[in-house]
Every structure is written in structure tokens, then in C-alpha cells.
Amino acid sequence: MDIDDILREVDPASQSIPTETRDLQALTRAWVAERSSPELLHWPADGLFERVNDRIKQQIERVEEMTGDMDPKTNFALIVIQTELERFKYLVRSYLRARIAKIDKHTLHYLSSPDLRARLSETEQAYATRHQALLHNHYLSSFLSAFPPALQNLNDTAGNISMIDAPDLDTAVFIRLLKDALVEGHGTDMDGSLNGKNGDVVILRWSDAKPLVESGHAEVI
């Protein structure tokens, strides 16, 4: 720990931004990233989602308590609280639905290796596994059972062609740099790099953007 760390701990500027705002920033960023990136991202590891969900639950309870009170002053506060609640719920719902859309599209891909599996939350894993099993059973009962047993799998890799469809990781995305960083990209005719400054908006392939986004040097927009 150096002097900067000590200073940062007692820094009034960092303490004046409440946890709630930071969580909202983190949630918003996760939502935008999930909406714009071609592949499923990691489920937030630091319990962000649980915290947000708990707060939403508490807020709903508060609304229930306040609705009994018909005083016009609290009434307006109630409107504000409910509006904000709806905005949060929209954010959470849209985030989860964007993830489900990606899981639905490439279910077997995300279930195929432990690394990819780890990106899903527990509920998502349960959903993906059960959904895939249901689907496969349905195929089996409707037409796959008529095929020879060797052709009844859905994850065949014969002839160097995998049946499991994977997202295209080279899809282009927009990112914005949050810190100065060297941006390296792969192009068709040549590979390039540029010295990015804080606030730069860059178009590049997701496979090149991913390390920057994961290290917190950039965010997807």
C-alpha cells in the first residue's frame, strides 16, 4: 500500500458517491455490454445482482407500506419511488432477457465447456440444461428416433464440422475508453494499433475489445 492508496481511502470525493449509485452504474454498464456484445458475458461475480434484487424487494415493501397513507405529500414521493422502481425493473428485465436471448441462440455452445458454463448464473444453467433436454427429447420423439443411433446426437463433430453453433467473436462493436490505453486491432489487410485516450470511441472487433472491457479500461457502448 502506498501513499496514494491511503489518500484514496480517506478521499472525500470517492466517499461522496454512494454505493447505490455505483451499483446502478455497474448494472447499467453490464446491461449495455450485454446488449451490444456478440457473446454472453460473465454473470457479475461480486453479488451485484443479488444486492440490486434485495433493494428492489425492500423498495416494493416500502411502497406497500406507503400506499396506506393518503397524505398528498407522501403521495408524490410514492409516485417518484414507483417511477424509479419501474425503471430499475426495466433495466433488470432487459438485462436478463438479453442474456436469455443469447443462451437460447447458442445453448449447446454455452453448455459445452466448464469455462463457458461458468458465465451463466445458477438459474440460467438450470434453464439452459432443462430447455436443451426438453428440446432434444422433443426432436427424439418426433423424428430423430427414426435415424440411426449414431446420428441422434445434437453435438456431432464429424468431418471437422461442429454441429454446435458458436457466436461470431469477430463481430464489430463500439467501445469507449475509460482510461488511456493501447488499442490493438486485427484487420483484413493489416493489424493496427492506436494510443487511445480517455473518452475515445473506437470501432473494432469484439475479440480485440474483450480484454480492454474485462480489465475495465473500456466499456461497450
Add this chain to the structure above:
Amino acid sequence: MALPLPSGLVPTEVAFLCEMEIITIVPRQRLESIPMLSGKTPALRPPRRADLPLWLALLLKKQRRANIVPPPWLLTASLQELVNLETNVNPEGFSEPPPPPMRSDGRGVARPYAATTSRTGDEDGDTKELTLSSPFLPSCTQDAPSGYLPFHWLEIAETLLAHAADDIPNAPEVRALLRDLQEVRAAKLRASTRHLEGGGGVLKLRGVGAMELAESRGFVLSVVDGVRKLGASIEAGRREEELERREGRGGDESDDDMEL
């Protein structure tokens, strides 16, 4: 159940994001602090100014409980300067985004507003850096610098003109200037597609706005992806060649280093 929208934020979602921007208001009524999910709102005491998210400011404005203080960059002088900057001074690129806001740390050192350390878990004391960015930076409050367009400039300006035109001095002229800005910048964004192929896979668009991106996202990204797919075999050939050359020259050296 799954989201049917295409990848990338659509304009309505950008508008949703823009409503989180912080804006300054002058309250006309007292209002106690409200415990919201994103933190407590400041207690409103007229005529003391307060900073609130845009959606709340608009709600208060509609109920005539507050007036909105337009951000300094939305005033005619600032917009004229920006139009001049975009058309004459820098006809190629976009104007600069606002500089990162700074805050005093109470010890005479100015630190970026964005740099905060958040404690992820109290028990393990693990700290993780979280950098605030738009829409959580105060880029539309009364303290925002004039002459810089923030990321959500177009949406903010449109929303304020639609719902709080009486709070913006000289609204018709502001509207006309915004139209000019929008046209100049849209032409630049269209022209930037000329650089899309080539450039080594990275293309910089410093200063572009959120709504401008949302509008041309589909076009720009499909051009980039289309060009990539057309050149996929050439690229694969080039990579193979480079790999061979490196192996041939490198000999017993480690293959991890790129020798160029």
C-alpha cells in the same frame, strides 16, 4: 421471453439511458428527501439549486414543482461556438468530448470525479476500481463546461426543448443551431465510413454522441462485418504467412513474442 431486439442499443434504449443524466433544477416547492434505489434525493428547498436525474427533473417540471437550469453547453453562445468549431476549425473530426470532471479531495489535489474505489465485500476487504462514465458523470449540470458536447447531447437537448422549452433562453435559436450541429455531424459520421475498410481494424470516432451512434450503428457495423467476411480468406492467408515467417526466422526463440 427472450429479448427480440437486435444486438446494440436501439434509440429508445439510448433515450432511457439519457434520462439517467444528472441535471440541475431550481425547485419551486419544498420536497423532503426521497429514499430511492439509486440513493437518496437531496431535500429540495427553494430557491436552492439541486442536481437530480433527468427523468425526475422532468416529472417535477411537468407538475410545475421545479424549473430546469439548462446546461451551459446548451446556450446559444456555446452552440454557435460549437457549430463554428465543427464546420470551420475541424471539418474532419467531431468536436472534443467534455474533459473528465475533477473534484477536490479536500487536500488541495484535484482528482478525477470518475475514479472511485468501491468495496466489493466488507468481510474480505477486496477493493475494485469502478470508473463512472456517462450518464453518471455530471456532464449536464450547471457546472458542466460550455463548448463541449456530452455523450447524450442530442437526446438531452431534444428532451429539454420538448418538455422545458420555457426554461431555455432563446429556444427557437437553440433549436436552429442544434439542427445545424446535427446535420454537420451526421455528414461526418457518413463520411467516416470511407475509412472503415483498412485502418488495421481500429477506427477512432472521438466525440461522437450516443444517439448518432444508435442511428448509424446498424449501417456502420454491418459494413465493417461485411468487409471482414469478404476478406476472411485473404486475412487467413496473411496470418498463415506471418506465422510461417515468424517460425522460420525465430528458430529456437519463444513464439510468444511478435517480431516485426
